[in-house]
Amino acid sequence: MRHLFAAEWSRLFSRRITLVTALLVGGMLAFITFGFTLTGSSPTPAEVTQAEQRAVPLAQLWDQRTEHCSRVQSGLEQAEPNEDLPRACDYGPRPTADSLLDYGFSFHRQWPSLYYGAAVLFALAGFVLGASFVGVEWSSGGMSSLLLWAPRRGRVLGAKLLAALAGVGLVSLVYLTLWTGAFLAISAGNGTVSQMTGGEFGSLLLTALRVVFLAMAGTALGFSVASIGRHTSAALGVGITYLLLWEFGSTVVFTVVETTDYAEPYRLSSYARAWLRKGVLPDEGGVGTVARSTFKATWETGGLVIAAVVAAVAAAAFLSMRRRDAR
Incomplete structure (x- = not known):
């Protein structure tokens, strides 16, 4: 198993699509960082004084x-x-002068939104990489050749899946670390008037781990669907159809009719939001939606649902691998 994993790890990072995807994701993160540097500015003394006065009663x-x-x-x-x-008396961060200042970018105030955006980007990139990593093997006949050398099908598929998960998880963690460092440097240079506490840094680190978990979950889903369909296009087709018809389509339908979003408890994005935001409460629906939200979930529920879906699809992929003849 160790030799199989090492071989798949090497193959993952030698593939052109891996390098291209990594460059695209890195370029997008750099573009976002550059955009925030343009909005950074220092508050005036009068603005700081007013914010400090408002922060006391709040x-x-x-x-x-x-x-x-x-x-x-x-x-x-x-x-x-x-x-x-x-739940847990979570009223959000304690109001400070910095949180009340509106002077462009503040890492202290805006890092949660940045991490949520990174989670979506990493999960989509992981889905594509996971799907292509095993899908090309099936469509090109490489899987058949590999099974002649290592006939234990479950072990072969497991080594590929572990390599994909470890690779995407590592790259996501590295990118997130560099991105955070860049934003801290920007925030330090634009007159931030308060510092993050130890508890806030702990929350940041936990959120970063949640982002990496979602990236790996997306990778496992793409990998498993492509293995079941034996082609990269099978996973991409399923993924695009799900996003357009269910995630986006159902949101649009309930928004247009302006009623309760009854589909919200059955969308993966709802549980991903709960996982990232440490829980969601009613009327905290999706961005830009008019539909009323009655959905409520804790971060534990969000993580368990995502893990259960990933485990079920992965189990189907391994069962399909064992029951089919390699061709």
Whole structure:
């Protein structure tokens, strides 16, 4: 297994599509970084003073709500009628002068949105790479030749899948680290007036791991569907159809009729959002949607659903590998 993995690892990074995809993703990240450098500017002393004055009462209100929520959840106080307290008393970050300033880019304020965008980009790139990595082997006859040398089909497919997951995970982690460093450098040069706390850095690191997990999940899905269909185009066709007809199509339908988005609990993107944002609550629907949202999920639920879907599709791929003759 170790030799198979080493061979597949080497083949993954020697493929032209891997290099092209890595360059495209890196170029897109660099373009986004350059765009944020153009919006960076330093706040004036008057703006800083005004933000500091506004931050004081807002921070006090945040402290009061958080303390009340903690006492209610610990049983020391009773909740008010119809009072809906957030899970784990998560009222978001504590208001600071920096969070109230609108002077272009602030890593402290905007890093969650940046990471959510990176998660989508990495997951799509992983899906394409995973699909092409095994799809080309089936369509070109390379899989048949490989099975003559290593006839244990489950082990062969497992080595390919592990190499694809490890490769995409490593590249995603490296890109995310470099991207974060670039944004920290930009933020440090534009007059940021507050610093991130240790807890906020811990949240950042956990979100980064969630981004890498989604990239690997996308890779596994693309790999598995392409293996079942024995062609890269099979995975790309399934992926594009799912995104257009279900993810995008159902959102548009419920937005047009302006009713409750009943399809939201059945879309993978809903659970991906819950996984990245540490949970979602009703009326926190997708960006730009008019449809009412009643969907509620924790980050644990989001991760479990995504893992279950990936495991089910991967199991189907391995079952198909064992039942079919290599041709």
